[in-house]
Amino acid sequence: MKSIKTFTSMCCLTVTAVALSACSTAGPGATGADTAGAASQVLTLAAAGQGPAKAAVEAFEKANPGVTVQTTFTEDDASYQQQIRTQLSSGTAPDVFRMWPGGGNTMAVRDLGADGMLLDLSGESWAGGLSPDLRAVTSDPNGKIVAVPVTIGAIGAVWNDQALRKSGLSTPTTWPQVLAFCKAAKEKNVIAFALGLKSSWVTQLVPYALTASLVYGPNPGFAQQQKDGTASFATSPWKQALEQYLQMRDAGCFNDSPNGVGYDEQMQMLAQGKALGVVHVLSAVASALTYAPQGTTFSMTPFPATDNADATYLPVSVGIVYGVNAKAKNPALAKKFMQFLASPEGQALYATASGSSPALNSPSFQADALQQPVLEAVKSGRSTLYPDQAWPNPKVQQEHLTSIQELFNGTIDVPTVLARMDKAFASTK
The missing domain is CATH 3.40.190.10 (Periplasmic binding protein-like II)
Incomplete structure (x- = not known):
């Protein structure tokens, strides 16, 4: 197994910030195409752990007036894993959900990717800049990027x-x-x-x-x-x-x-x-x-x-990653949320709210007494x-x-x- 000595360069990775454009919302009594437009403004999301995800959702909605993110939070990881797996199998899973990096459990990137449950995100702007270490834990068995890394x-x-x-x-x-x-x-x-x-x-x-x-x-x-x-x-x-x-x-x-x-x-x-x-x-x-x-x-x-x-x-290790349901009802908005999570602002916000370090470049993030030892261990090759x-x-x-x-x-x-x-x-x- 490979040591994580290259995380220093990973943490300094340059990720292109993605501008989050404002969206219009359908007015009262809208029908037909307007109703379809309103539906396109709704994103469903699930996560294990409410605090950090809620902070990210609120920031995303603020940056995109008219967008509504419907959330489901489960505090217990085991219950969450079983719940999302069941929903994916039955076709009732949310558009976006938290996963685990690499392999090792039923809600990990490689395992979900092998079952064809994740949308291919390889063409997204942030995906092209991932380091080999990050690609290794965000790719499916076929090498497609199917997750955005959020925290270390x-x-x-x-x-x-x-x-x-x-x-x-x-x-x-x-x-x-x-x-x-x-x-x-x-x-x-x-x-x-x-x-x-x-x-x-x-x-x-x-x-x-x-x-x-x-x-x-x-x-x-x-x-x-x-x-x-x-x-x-x-x-x-x-x-x-x-x-x-x-x-x-x-x-x-x-x-x-x-x-x-x-x-x-x-x-x-x-x-x-x-x-x-x-x-x-x-x-x-x-x-x-x-x-x-x-x-x-x-x-x-x-x-x-x-x-x-x-x-x-x-x-x-990369701690939190998010992916998009291969059968997402709103894949365009889901990809936009992925772009937000990959942006310097999104990375700093989620890392700070979760007590972690950002996985991608985020100049505004300030390491505290929890995170400084992590950066020191990585720098010294003791990770x-x-x-x-x-x-x-x-x-x-x-x-x-x-x-x-x-x-x-x-x-x-x-x-x-x-x-x-x-x-x-x-x-x-």
């Missing part, structure tokens, strides 16, 4: 700055310090890291953070070696990563009963200072802010997995892709998510989890 995300230790300061503890930079931090937090009757495994997609985040330093940083070609049959989850440091996950559980790093806690409750614990931090995608901060007292701030540090702070890698983006099918991620929940319940062990993942990786169906 990362998985790290996200901190409630006020709660951390009150605790008097320092953020850990090595694995032994992680365990010492958890012990010290427990002595102060505060949770070190909130964990909400009831929302199955959260189960993968700690392993992704750990394997960045244990697997994919030291060996960027690991995923390709798996495909070549010369490597496996079971015989790799993935075993160490999952054992360390359990070590954190047993050391009291997390809240009680993580399998009974959902994402929203996890974010509430972080926001309200009941937990000092979470190991999470940075975009989760947008959710935490909705529960946080006024003045609460958040920051991020890479999550360590070894005894050497200089050997810590940060999982960094990796998310593992699932190189996995050959959605079954690997699905197996990983459900197996981690079972692992925390104590019904299976680490070798069983890895054996299941290896079987899913080898599956061609």
Whole structure:
């Protein structure tokens, strides 16, 4: 698998700004062609996560008087993925929807593209300027661009700055310090890291953070070696990563009963200072802010997995992408929305609202305490892709998510989890 060392040039990519022309709207009593014109002013959109998408929609409507964007938001990723997949199959899906970059789940670009569910966007002005890295995660199996990259995300230790300061503890930079931090937090009757495994997609985040330093940083070609049959989850440091996950559980790093806690409750614990931090995608901060007292701030540090702070890698990847339904009722307006998302203004707006960095050039974007470590990791060559983006099918991620929940319940062990993942990786169906 390829490291994301070229993201520095990616972030500096020049994307042509697209002027958003104003549109007219049909007046009262309009019929015939006027009614058709009014219909052409309506766009339907769905996204997992309301805040950033809502901000983008409002800005798009403001720039295009007369346009109405009808939205559907689902906060849980798993429910969202199932919902949109079902709608695509039944012909009731919206014109535009959020997807996941690369492959690895049923709502990822390659998987939807392989099923012919996405509109070809290769001819759009912004598509021609995509770097090879961006093309790799926004193209279908035939090489057609079918998604616009919106944000660059990362998985790290996200901190409630006020709660951390009150605790008097320092953020850990090595694995032994992680365990010492958890012990010290427990002595102060505060949770070190909130964990909400009831929302199955959260189960993968700690392993992704750990394997960045244990697997994919030291060996960027690991995923390709798996495909070549010369490597496996079971015989790799993935075993160490999952054992360390359990070590954190047993050391009291997390809240009680993580399998009974959902994402929203996890974010509430972080926001309200009941937990000092979470190991999470940075975009989760947008959710935490909705529960946080006024003045609460958040920051991020890479999550360590070894005894050497200089050997810590940060999982960094294109986070959010949007695509157009191949059977969109309003493809012209959908493409116009894609142009807005690709523009410097759209990129800065979405990145700021989601607590991420823009995937394309956006001179007005200002990195904060959450984003600066991401840019530093990329610049220093200490970043990796998310593992699932190189996995050959959605079954690997699905197996990983459900197996981690079972692992925390104590019904299976680490070798069983890895054996299941290896079987899913080898599956061609």
